[in-house]
Amino acid sequence: MRNAFEIQGGKKLKGEIIPQGAKNEALQIISAVLLTGEKMTINNIPDIQDVNKLIELLGDMGVEVNRISRDVCTFEAKEIDQDFFNSEAFKTKGGGLRGSIMILGPLLARFGKASIPKPGGDKIGRRRLDTHFLGFEKLGARFDYNPETGFYNVDASNLRGTYILLDEASVTGTANIVMAAVLSKGTTTIYNAACEPYLQQLCKMLVRMGAKISGIGSNLLTIEGVDSLGGTEHTMLPDMIEIGSFIGLAAMTGSEITIKDVKYKELGMIPDVFKRLGIQMELRGDDIYIPSQDHYEIDTFIDGSLLTVADAPWPGFTPDLLSIVLVVATQAKGSVLIHQKMFESRLFFVDKLLDMGANIILCDPHRATVIGLDKQIQLRGISMTSPDIRAGVSLLIAALSAQGKSTIYNIEQIERGYQNIDARLKALGADITRV
Template sequence: MESFVIEGGHRLSGTITPSGNKNAALPLLAAALLTSGRLILRNVPDIGDVQIKLALLEQLGVRVDQVAPHVYALTAAAIPAVDPDVAMARRIRTSPLLAGPLLARRGHVTLPRPGGDVIGRRRLDTHFLALRALGAAVEVTPTSYILSADGLRGADIFLDEMSVTGTEQAVLAAVLAEGHTTIGNAASEPHVQDLCRCLSQMGAQIAGIGTNLLEIEGVPSLGGADFTIGPDFMEVGSLIGLAAVTGSELRLAGARPRDHRMSRIAFGRLGVTWRDEGDDIVVPGGQELVVNHDLHGAIPKIDSAPWPGFNPDLISTALVVATQSRGTVLIHEKMFESRLFFADRLIGMGAKIVLCDPHRAVVVGPSQLYGEPEGLPSPDIRAGMALLTAALCAKGRSVIFNIGQIDRGYERIDERLAALGARIERAR
C-alpha cells in the first residue's frame, strides 16, 4: 500500500494550476449517456474517481477516447440493456447519477448502494423523490435501487434539501423529460452551474443557472458539445489553507476568484488573506495568522452551509488552519456527523482541540504541530488533504497511509507540491 513520507516545516513557493473540478467532472461524464452525439470534456482531472466513472461508462457501451491529456471524447451511440457493474459502482459516491440519464435514454436501471467517503449518513432520498416526481418507479431493496420509467414527464419539484447531487440528478433527468420542469430549493454550486452550462451547449433549455430555482423545458434529444470544466473549487480552498499554515507564497493560476468570496470571509476569520490578480489568487508568504473576534470580543464561528455558504468540504482544511491561528474559534460542521473525527490525529500532533460533539470543535491556537512518523491514516478525501497540510507545517517527519483516498480527489498532489518545494515522497 502506498504512503506519503513528508518532512514538514519548509516553505513552498511558485505557481500551481488547480486541477479540473472533480465534482463537475463526475456528473458531466454521466451526461454523456444523454446523447448519441460526441461530448468532448476538457480539463478532466486525472484522479481515481474519474477513472472509475470512465470504466463504468465503457461498461455501459460508451466509447471513451482520451484525445489529449485531461481531454476525453465520449460517444454513447447505443446503450445496451446492461446495468452498471456492482463492484465499480460501489467504489464511488456519484454512481447514482447514472440513474437519470439511463432512465431518460432507455427507461430502466438497477444500481447498487454507492461507496465514497465515510463521513456520516449521506442520504439519497432527494434523488429518488425527484425521479419519482418525474414519473419514475423506484424500488428500494437492502442492497440496490431498481428504477424504471415509461417516459419521463416534467414536474414542479421542490427538493427536500439543497442537495448538490440531488439537484444534478433532477437536472439530468428533466432535460429530456416531456414538458416543463421547475426545480425549487436547488443547489447552485459552481459545479452544478458547470453541468447546466454544458447541458445547455448540448441543446438543453435551462433557465436560472446559478440560482436556487431552475426552469427546464424538456427537449426530444441532445447533441454533442465541447466543454471545458472549471477549476476545482475544493482544491483551490485546500491550497489557500496549505499556503497560509506553511507561510508560503503561492499563485493559484486560473482559480476563478469570484467563486471564493465566502471562503475569503471564513478563512479571514483565521487571519488568512490573499489578493486577486485577474483570474489568479495570490496568497502572500509569512502571514501572521490571528483569529478575528466578533463584535465585543466574542469567539467567532466558522460553519458549513449550502452554496453560497462555506463549503463543508473545506471544513477539514479550516480546522488545520485554526490550529495555527492565534486565538479561539468554533468550527461547526452542520452536515456530516463524522467529518471532524480526524481531529484526534491533529490532537496527537499537538493541536489544542476540544471535540464538543460530532459536529463541533473548539480550537485554541497556535500550536506547534509535530510529525507522526508512525503514520496517519487518511480517513477520507478532504481529511486526508487536511492531514497532508498539517504534516507539511509540522516539525519533523510524518507518514500518511491510505493515500488512495487523497488520490481520489487530488491529482498527483505529491508531484505538484514537490515542484513548489515541498519535501514529500510517495513510498510504495
C-alpha cells in the same frame, strides 16, 4: 507497507501551482454525456481515481471513449449495452463508486429504464440518496429494490414534468433530477434546488446541448422538456476545494505561493473565510497570490464574540473546506468555533491533530473549538491514517507544517480527490516521499 506518504515538515514552500479540474463538477458532467448519441468533448478533467473509474464505467456500458490527453476526453454514447446493468461487473464497479448514482438521471431520461447497485463511497457518515429517488418518483419513475441482487430496478418509460420541492438542496440530487427532466414531457419546476457553480456549469452545458432551463444560479429551476439533445464541448472549472486547500497550505507553512487561474468569481465566500483567519492574499489577474507570513490572526465578530465558521449550502461555505479551516486555525493567533452541520463524522480526525500538539476541544460530533498556537509551538510529526479525502489533505497540510517526520497511511483516500498531489507539492519544495 505500501501507499503511504513520508513527509519531513517545517519547510517553507515557494512557487506556482495550478489547481486541477473540479472533481464534483466532473462526476456530473461526465454522466451527462449519456443524454446524447452525439460527440461530447470535455476539457480540464481531473486525473483522479473517482473520475477515472466513472469514465471506465461508461466505456464498459458501451460509450465510445477517446482519451485525447490526460485532461481531455471525447465521448459518444450512441449505443448502450442494457444487459451490462444487471452484471456482476457493474455491481462491483458501480457499488464501489459513489459517483455512479449520477448516471441514473441521464439513463432514465434517454432510455426509460436503468438498474443501479446500492452506492458506496466515503466514510463521513450517512449520506442520504432519498433526494434523488424521490425526485425521480415525482417525475414518474417506479423503483423496485431486489434484496437478493442488491440492485434497484427503475422503470421510467413515462417521465412527465412536475413541480418538485427538494427536501434538501442536494447538489448531486439536483443535478440528477435536472438530467432526468431535460428529456421529460412537459415542464418541471425544481424549488430549493442547489445552485453551486458546478451545477450552474452543468445547466449551461445542457442548454448548449439544446435543453431549455431557466433560473440557472438560483434555487428555482424551470425546465421545459425537449425531445433530444445534441453534442457540445465543455471546460470544467478549477477545483475550489483544491484552491482553498492551497491557501491553507501557504498560511500554515509560511510560504509564498501563487495559485493560477482560479476563476475567482466562482469561489464565493471561500477567500473571505480564509481572510477572516488572518490570511493575506491578493488577486493578480485571475491568480491568487499569497505572501509568506509568519503570523495570521483570527478575526472576532463585531461584538467581540468568537468567530464561528459553519458550512451551509451554496452560496454558504462549503463543508469540504471545514477540515482545512480547522487545521489552519491551529497555528493562528486567536480562537475559532468550527461547526460542521452536514456530516456527523467529519471532525473525527481531530484526535490526530491533538497527537501532533494542536489545541482543540471537540465539543460534539459536529463542533470543535480551536485555540490557535500562533506558531509559538510547532506541531510535531506523527504516524497517522487518513479517514476520508478532505481530512487526508488537512493532515497532509498539518504534516508539511510540523516539526520532524510524519507518515500518512491510506493515501488512496487522498488520491481519490487530488491528482498527483505529491509531485505537485514537491515542485513547490515540499519534502514528501511515497513509500
